[in-house]
Amino acid sequence: MNEFQLIARLTQSLPTNASTVVGAGDDCAVLDLGLPDRWLLFKTDAIVEGIHFDATTPPDKIGHKALARCLSDFAAMAGTPTHALVTLALPTNFKVNFIEAIYDGMNTLAARHQVAVVGGETTTNPERMLISVALLGTVQKGKCPVRSSAKAGDAIFVTGELGGSRSGKHLDFEPRLAEAAWLADNFSIHAMMDISDGLAGDLRHILKASRVGAELLSDAIPASRAAKLAARAEPSARPPLLAALADGEDFELLFTVASHDAVSLFDAWKERFPELRLSCIGKITAKKGLTIRDKKGIRPLTVHGYAHFS
Amino acid sequence: MNEFQLIARLTQSLPTNASTVVGAGDDCAVLDLGLPDRWLLFKTDAIVEGIHFDATTPPDKIGHKALARCLSDFAAMAGTPTHALVTLALPTNFKVNFIEAIYDGMNTLAARHQVAVVGGETTTNPERMLISVALLGTVQKGKCPVRSSAKAGDAIFVTGELGGSRSGKHLDFEPRLAEAAWLADNFSIHAMMDISDGLAGDLRHILKASRVGAELLSDAIPASRAAKLAARAEPSARPPLLAALADGEDFELLFTVASHDAVSLFDAWKERFPELRLSCIGKITAKKGLTIRDKKGIRPLTVHGYAHFS
Numbered sequence: 001m002n003e004f005q006l007i008a009r010l011t012q013s014l015p016t017n018a019s020t021v022v023g024a025g026d027d028c029a030v031l032d033l034g035l036p037d038r039w040l041l042f043k044t045d046a047i048v049e050g051i052h053f054d055a056t057t058p059p060d061k062i063g064h065k066a067l068a069r070c071l072s073d074f075a076a077m078a079g080t081p082t083h084a085l086v087t088l089a090l091p092t093n094f095k096v097n098f099i100e101a102i103y104d105g106m107n108t109l110a111a112r113h114q115v116a117v118v119g120g121e122t123t124t125n126p127e128r129m130l131i132s133v134a135l136l137g138t139v140q141k142g143k144c145p146v147r148s149s150a151k152a153g154d155a156i157f158v159t160g161e162l163g164g165s166r167s168g169k170h171l172d173f174e175p176r177l178a179e180a181a182w183l184a185d186n187f188s189i190h191a192m193m194d195i196s197d198g199l200a201g202d203l204r205h206i207l208k209a210s211r212v213g214a215e216l217l218s219d220a221i222p223a224s225r226a227a228k229l230a231a232r233a234e235p236s237a238r239p240p241l242l243a244a245l246a247d248g249e250d251f252e253l254l255f256t257v258a259s260h261d262a263v264s265l266f267d268a269w270k271e272r273f274p275e276l277r278l279s280c281i282g283k284i285t286a287k288k289g290l291t292i293r294d295k296k297g298i299r300p301l302t303v304h305g306y307a308h309f310s
Numbered sequence: 311m312n313e314f315q316l317i318a319r320l321t322q323s324l325p326t327n328a329s330t331v332v333g334a335g336d337d338c339a340v341l342d343l344g345l346p347d348r349w350l351l352f353k354t355d356a357i358v359e360g361i362h363f364d365a366t367t368p369p370d371k372i373g374h375k376a377l378a379r380c381l382s383d384f385a386a387m388a389g390t391p392t393h394a395l396v397t398l399a400l401p402t403n404f405k406v407n408f409i410e411a412i413y414d415g416m417n418t419l420a421a422r423h424q425v426a427v428v429g430g431e432t433t434t435n436p437e438r439m440l441i442s443v444a445l446l447g448t449v450q451k452g453k454c455p456v457r458s459s460a461k462a463g464d465a466i467f468v469t470g471e472l473g474g475s476r477s478g479k480h481l482d483f484e485p486r487l488a489e490a491a492w493l494a495d496n497f498s499i500h501a502m503m504d505i506s507d508g509l510a511g512d513l514r515h516i517l518k519a520s521r522v523g524a525e526l527l528s529d530a531i532p533a534s535r536a537a538k539l540a541a542r543a544e545p546s547a548r549p550p551l552l553a554a555l556a557d558g559e560d561f562e563l564l565f566t567v568a569s570h571d572a573v574s575l576f577d578a579w580k581e582r583f584p585e586l587r588l589s590c591i592g593k594i595t596a597k598k599g600l601t602i603r604d605k606k607g608i609r610p611l612t613v614h615g616y617a618h619f620s
Binding site for chain 2: 001003006007009010011013014015016017019020022023024025026029031033034035038042043044045046048050051082083085087089096099100103107110111114115116117118119120121122123124125126127128130132134136138
């Protein structure tokens with residue numbers, strides 16, 4: 001049983017209440033606690049030594065990554081993060097300077113986004129460090145793009161470039177908060193999420209939640225320079241297209257808009273964010289399933305993304 | 311360096327913002343996100359296999375405890391919890407039935423308090439299970455008893471009985487949410503917290519935050535039946551008074567009120583909660599330091615509570 005199968009089992013019968021707008025299954029939970037024009041967003045994310053970072057990772061980058069992952073989930077909902085709590089589970093032989101440097105990395109990123117770090121907890125995890133961040137914030141009511149809102153005919157976009165994140169980007173990426181807020185303010189974004197487990201796997205989450213399919217264009221998928229360099233340097237490495245489809249931790253935005261909005265969105269984006277690539281990588285289809293089109297024709301895409309336990 | 315010294319270092323310079331009412335250092339963070347009459351409360355708490363539970367603990371009790379600890383922190387702030395996120399860090403050899411039973415215990419407690427479980431995360435922690443709960447809720451503005459509000463002359467109260475929790479109570483205690491809400495509704499509670507690391511250690515947190523001292527009455531401290539039985543069965547066990555002062559995981563309320571309110575509060579409590587013992591265990595003093603009075607006189611209390619890493 002992999003991570004997603006386990007989650008599906010556990011989330012079948014969770015207790016809910018009247019103030020829950022979106023529960024388990026999206027990038028953040030969405031809650032209505034009575035603010036006139038805003039919903040609350042609520043999210044947790046954990047990183048574990050030996051999996052998301054290792055003993056050689058600079059501590060400030062560990063702290064940056066721990067918070068940035070949660071901020072990226074807020075970007076996926078076009079939200080504004082406001083407050084974070086930090087859980088540090090530490091082996092008993094920790095070095096205080098190392099922990100302080102983790103906090104430096106986290107605090108620098110938090111301050112840049114006006115996020116207050118309002119406490120948390122330390123506890124013991126004897127064999128390895130684990131850092132979990134809980135994040136709270138708000139989003140404008142009705143402007144929160146959930147995974148279930150993709151429509152047949154939508155154009156599919158991704159920001160930035162994909163694949164090869166583990167060679168460095170996963171430790172110092174900038175969560176796409178400003179870009180997502182701009183998108184939600186200026187366009188009717190149908191579905192959105194951040195790519196954390198690989199494009200192919202994450203797009204499937206949107207397709208499943210929206211009960212649609214998708215056709216990707218092989219040539220349009222923006223493989224990163226890191227993925228291309230890796231493939232050139234090492235014949236056994238994933239080809240760049242496969243890396244772009246399946247590598248985890250890209251932390252780019254994946255979203256869909258009605259096809260009639262696609263060109264104006266693309267043009268406005270180039271004006272507003274000239275430094276950040278935006279790619280239209282395919283379209284949502286009424287027919288379920290995920291396919292990819294290249295010179296040889298259309299074929300089912302069998303590639304999956306990253307899953308814990310599998 | 312123990313847990314509390316580390317926390318003091320890390321919380322010296324956390325980023326903050328205008329919507330933070332109370333940041334790190336109390337049972338919950340208190341936030342003002344613009345609701346007219348209520349603040350938000352925000353809290354995380356983690357339990358770790360081998361420390362807070364072990365391989366023989368019934369899984370539903372693990373789930374109960376994971377959430378109940380957070381609920382107890384909400385009780386300490388007289389708050390109403392509304393939404394929880396659950397982080398499960400699991401060894402790869404987990405049994406699905408065991409995890410489902412953990413959720414059963416947690417969900418049953420959540421439903422009893424109208425708390426919606428709105429998602430969370432699964433990740434890998436190869437050597438042992440770790441469960442972290444993030445909890446969100448609200449509290450009436452101005453009715454949130456913080457640790458820093460104890461005043462010289464206040465009477466000090468505790469609910470229930472203390473010590474020996476590890477023989478069973480720590481796995482199935484009921485967080486004192488109803489009692490705390492009643493206290494805040496009907497009396498001017500000065501300082502309040504839940505006793506999680508032992509009465510002596512936790513009272514010191516109130517004394518430090520409020521810049522006061524306290525004198526406890528040895529005979530008034532309510533040692534639990536479990537603590538008394540343990541002392542009788544095993545000569546090397548802690549005497550009941552010491553267990554009541556220093557054992558962790560009591561999850562009872564510790565609070566202070568002006569002395570002129572003490573008698574009426576005590577009488578009203580007996581009427582409203584006849585099944586739950588309430589004890590006046592001493593008084594807050596202007597002179598700093600923690601002392602205890604018994605038949606032989608007054609002496610400084612040197613006992614401390616539980617701290618990780620120490």
